[in-house]
Amino acid sequence: MVTFGASVVDRLSLQLTLVLFLSVVVVTLFTALLTAPQRDEIGEFYLGNRVMSPLRNGLAMCGDYVSAATLLGSTGLVALTGYDGLLYLCGTAVAWMMVLLLIAEPLRNTGKFTLGDTLAIRLSRMQRPVRLALALCTLAITTLYLVAQLVGSVALLTQFTGEPSTATRTLCVIVIGTVVIVYAAIGGMPGATFIQVVKAVMLICGVTVAGVMVLHRFDWNFENLLAAAADNSGQGARFLEPGLRYGASVTSKLDFFSLQLAIVLGLAALPHVMMRLLAPKSVDVLRTSVVWAMGLVSLVCLAAGILGLGATAVLGSDTIADNDRTGNAAVLLLAHELGGAVLTALLSCLAFVTLLAVAAGLTLAAASSLAHDLYGEVIRKGRATQTEELAVARLAAAVIGVLGMLLALVSWGANSATLAFLAFAIAASAILPTLVYSLFWRRFTAQGALLSLGGGLLTSVLLVVFSPVVSSAPASLYPDADFAWFPLQNPGIVSIPAGFLLGWLGSVLSPPEAKETYEDFEVRTLVGVD
Amino acid sequence: MSRHSMGLGGPPSPYEAGPEPADRSSVSRQPAYQSLRRSHRRFGVRATAVAVGGFLLYVLLSSFAPALMNTSVSGHLTIGLALGLGQFVLMSVIVWRYLVHMRTRVTPVVRGLRGLVRHHETTGRERAAFEARTAPRDEEFRSW
Numbered sequence: 001m002v003t004f005g006a007s008v009v010d011r012l013s014l015q016l017t018l019v020l021f022l023s024v025v026v027v028t029l030f031t032a033l034l035t036a037p038q039r040d041e042i043g044e045f046y047l048g049n050r051v052m053s054p055l056r057n058g059l060a061m062c063g064d065y066v067s068a069a070t071l072l073g074s075t076g077l078v079a080l081t082g083y084d085g086l087l088y089l090c091g092t093a094v095a096w097m098m099v100l101l102l103i104a105e106p107l108r109n110t111g112k113f114t115l116g117d118t119l120a121i122r123l124s125r126m127q128r129p130v131r132l133a134l135a136l137c138t139l140a141i142t143t144l145y146l147v148a149q150l151v152g153s154v155a156l157l158t159q160f161t162g163e164p165s166t167a168t169r170t171l172c173v174i175v176i177g178t179v180v181i182v183y184a185a186i187g188g189m190p191g192a193t194f195i196q197v198v199k200a201v202m203l204i205c206g207v208t209v210a211g212v213m214v215l216h217r218f219d220w221n222f223e224n225l226l227a228a229a230a231d232n233s234g235q236g237a238r239f240l241e242p243g244l245r246y247g248a249s250v251t252s253k254l255d256f257f258s259l260q261l262a263i264v265l266g267l268a269a270l271p272h273v274m275m276r277l278l279a280p281k282s283v284d285v286l287r288t289s290v291v292w293a294m295g296l297v298s299l300v301c302l303a304a305g306i307l308g309l310g311a312t313a314v315l316g317s318d319t320i321a322d323n324d325r326t327g328n329a330a331v332l333l334l335a336h337e338l339g340g341a342v343l344t345a346l347l348s349c350l351a352f353v354t355l356l357a358v359a360a361g362l363t364l365a366a367a368s369s370l371a372h373d374l375y376g377e378v379i380r381k382g383r384a385t386q387t388e389e390l391a392v393a394r395l396a397a398a399v400i401g402v403l404g405m406l407l408a409l410v411s412w413g414a415n416s417a418t419l420a421f422l423a424f425a426i427a428a429s430a431i432l433p434t435l436v437y438s439l440f441w442r443r444f445t446a447q448g449a450l451l452s453l454g455g456g457l458l459t460s461v462l463l464v465v466f467s468p469v470v471s472s473a474p475a476s477l478y479p480d481a482d483f484a485w486f487p488l489q490n491p492g493i494v495s496i497p498a499g500f501l502l503g504w505l506g507s508v509l510s511p512p513e514a515k516e517t518y519e520d521f522e523v524r525t526l527v528g529v530d
Numbered sequence: 531m532s533r534h535s536m537g538l539g540g541p542p543s544p545y546e547a548g549p550e551p552a553d554r555s556s557v558s559r560q561p562a563y564q565s566l567r568r569s570h571r572r573f574g575v576r577a578t579a580v581a582v583g584g585f586l587l588y589v590l591l592s593s594f595a596p597a598l599m600n601t602s603v604s605g606h607l608t609i610g611l612a613l614g615l616g617q618f619v620l621m622s623v624i625v626w627r628y629l630v631h632m633r634t635r636v637t638p639v640v641r642g643l644r645g646l647v648r649h650h651e652t653t654g655r656e657r658a659a660f661e662a663r664t665a666p667r668d669e670e671f672r673s674w
């Protein structure tokens with residue numbers, strides 16, 4: 001929920017932020033235009049010709065993976081709820097292990113442009129319906145996550161100007177949305193990659209510098225930091241114990257577990273993250289890139305934890321909660337206290353660039369899924385020329401961007417964290433079962449894929465509709481109505497097993513795929529061909 | 531699929547290299563491949579179970595055994611917080627084991643098998659070319 005606290009920052013840092021943000025946007029826009037694919041080649045548009053070094057790939061992966069929700073939301077959660085907030089950050093890092101251990105290399109070995117290509121090799125008999133279902137799920141996830149980013153930009157603006165007027169709000173969403181469309185539609189993967197790398201470097205520098213400043217303030221003594229955080233939280237030792245946020249009842253504990261499940265399993269299956277995995281040149285480059293990203297993500301998560309604890313220790317929970325009930329202002333307030341206008345400007349610019357970069361990656365992933373899977377393979381049945389497909393991809397990026405902007409303007413008061421968590425839940429319950437089954441289960445069939453994609457999507461959406469997120473609670477979308485028979489805010493604990501179960505059921509009830517198809521596919525996942 | 535043939539500056543993608551399924555099925559009958567497959571899968575399942583299962587266990591312990599997690603190790607550092615930091619240590623150990631596993635167990639075997647696939651591809655292509663040249667005679671032989 002966007003709350004209307006007083007503005008966090010003074011005039012100087014507002015101007016600095018604006019200048020810094022504009023220069024980053026201008027530089028990245030020019031670079032996106034310069035590095036944009038010159039020829040009509042879909043390989044260049046989707047994957048950027050696979051020329052990047054492992055470090056740059058790792059930075060881009062880290063950039064795609066860490067959203068503004070992690071930077072502002074989770075840090076704020078640590079500042080307000082201590083231990084429970086730290087668990088979120090830990091989950092974000094653990095989720096990347098799924099990518100490294102299970103998904104990255106088999107996907108790179110079998111994939112081409114989209115996840116649909118991998119499934120088409122594995123389930124060749126019914127590849128068109130599967131691609132269609134996959135495109136729908138991808139579209140649902142990316143739109144939700146995109147709206148979450150744009151709504152987040154309004155919430156961030158609130159930190160600067162107080163409650164924005166309708167005109168300011170609209171302007172903010174339209175400016176951010178338009179820049180995102182230009183990155184994705186014109187720049188393609190090279191453009192999106194460049195802004196991801198810029199953002200990742202800024203992110204790592206920003207959180208490290210701020211983290212070092214916090215530790216320096218407490219004489220590099222972790223115990224001092226913990227003690228000051230507990231003292232200033234108004235909760236005493238309870239601050240460093242589990243349950244401050246989710247400890248009220250068994251229901252809320254289950255809710256928390258459900259959320260962690262969706263984060264750990266869903267982050268790995270987000271479409272823009274998987275698309276990024278296809279970009280490295282070879283499996284060796286991919287492995288080094290993913291390990292780089294693992295290190296960088298862990299670093300960011302640890303630093304964010306220190307920042308959250310530091311915010312409470314330095315400022316006290318009351319100041320943070322007064323500015324913004326969700327704690328989103330914690331990092332910016334802390335930066336102002338520690339480094340004055342310059343550090344505040346750096347971190348707020350970083351937050352805006354993070355929003356932009358993640359939104360660009362999402363738009364590109366949605367566009368490639370629509371153009372390659374839906375238009376190229378389902379509608380044109382593989383007969384579209386590269387020029388046609390590319391034109392559709394650019395058009396799709398623009399359409400998705402506009403759709404995201406409209407939805408964000410309609411639902412600007414929605415909680416961007418809730419939208420993001422729903423996206424994770426859909427990814428974990430629809431895309432992950434299909435992916436894991438097709439990589440590791442011989443008996444998996446196209447019918448199973450259709451059931452688990454459709455069923456996972458429907459289950460998670462329906463459970464959210466009938467949950468306290470939509471009705472019955474004071475903070476829900478329709479507080480006056482009450483049709484919430486599902487008690488948890490996060491559907492993951494039911495919908496993820498349901499997705500796996502439906503995939504199993506559909507496969508067992510349908511005739512098996514040809515034996516050679518799986519053997520061939522398995523050799524491909526392990527040995528690859530390049 | 532030939533429309534993509536110029537698409538990538540990198541190595542040829544799986545689609546267009548187009549080796550016959552027969553080539554790969556001969557790879558999948560190799561004992562080296564079978565043992566690679568088993569050991570790789572065993573490692574993947576174990577490592578994922580430890581990393582993800584360990585974390586989920588930690589979340590459950592935090593929710594349902596708070597007394598244990600609140601035991602102080604030193605000062606304000608409780609067992610719960612120490613285990614949280616321990617997750618990061620655990621992850622780095624798993625990443626290290628993974629890299630060692632890939633370097634010593636997987637990469638050498640995969641390199642050999644890749645050579646085998648390529649060999650089959652080229653011989654397959656040569657055989658196909660040969661058969662195309664000698665198609666009529668081939669039929670004679672078959673009837674004979």
